[in-house]
Amino acid sequence: MTEQETFRIRLKVRHYELDSLGHVNHAVYHSYGEVARLELFEQAGGGPGRTHDERLAPVMLESHISFRRELRSGEEIDVTCRAKFGDGKTFRMDSGIYKADGTLSAEITCTLGLMDLDRRKLVTDPRGWFERSGVDMKLLCGE
Template structure:
């Protein structure tokens, strides 16, 4: 069983589905990003605030394994675990359909930081994770 640090619940909207009636693969990235933003807000930070401080968080790598599709009207949760790996902050994110608790997407998102236009050694992530 995974230990998650944050979870947000959302619902699939009709326009997020493709002609086959399932959520378009690119939309899942949007779900993942929205959950990461909300996670930071829950930790007392925002991307706007960080940007104003010349701290830029940037995705450097995304891996997504698609397990089961979501369809219009499905309620789902994006669950997050975050950990620092050297220079990177790594988000391990699962998208789970609530009706049957089935795993739909398993993702790993690596984030780097630039502070005042210089690549950070990752120390900023220690404060963001507190």
Template structure:
């Protein structure tokens, strides 16, 4: 945590929880072998439609955290990504959950099956919770 991330009560400012989650999700996508730049260059962009933060324990200046990234797929236009922010001692400080989709940048509409779009680009789809070669059906 950096000093500018801290609010007057010496807590991590709420907006940074979202930034930490976004960074973890981006790193997960990159680890799966997907270039977000190429995705956007191809006319599709990831979007968050809803974000919820549940605070469990305060994070204060000097705390270090690990951020997990778990993907949940269905058969519609949206998917969920869940993040846990844990102190290094394992204490869960917060949960950040997103309802997300892939936006067709030409039509400004959500892509019908984002799981298929992500899978078609991923070298390691299992990092996104997508079994290799299978279509999501739940």
């Protein structure tokens, strides 16, 4: 799937998200990524209603961000997101934050797991659970 077909959401940079240098505070980039992840899960059918009914929840285990270009107040941005599954209990979700002109502003890579809220342990096969639950894997993974 091409980058143009990857899930994306448009956001606007707000003045209260700026730091003393006049550009977006570093922690806010993580919030932008979180908005995209949650919206993607919801649109793919794996949002809080479905997972919480099963007493499961995606949990963040690690997050890494690379800053490329600054963002300033009033700019509109596109935040992309897609999941990548392998073997094991964890999966990745990658996001790109793009200025309106297509310039990459930041890249975020997160490692997540699907936690059983009663056992407080990660589910062994998160991809399998999403598939069996009817989550739109094509949307979630950009396949």
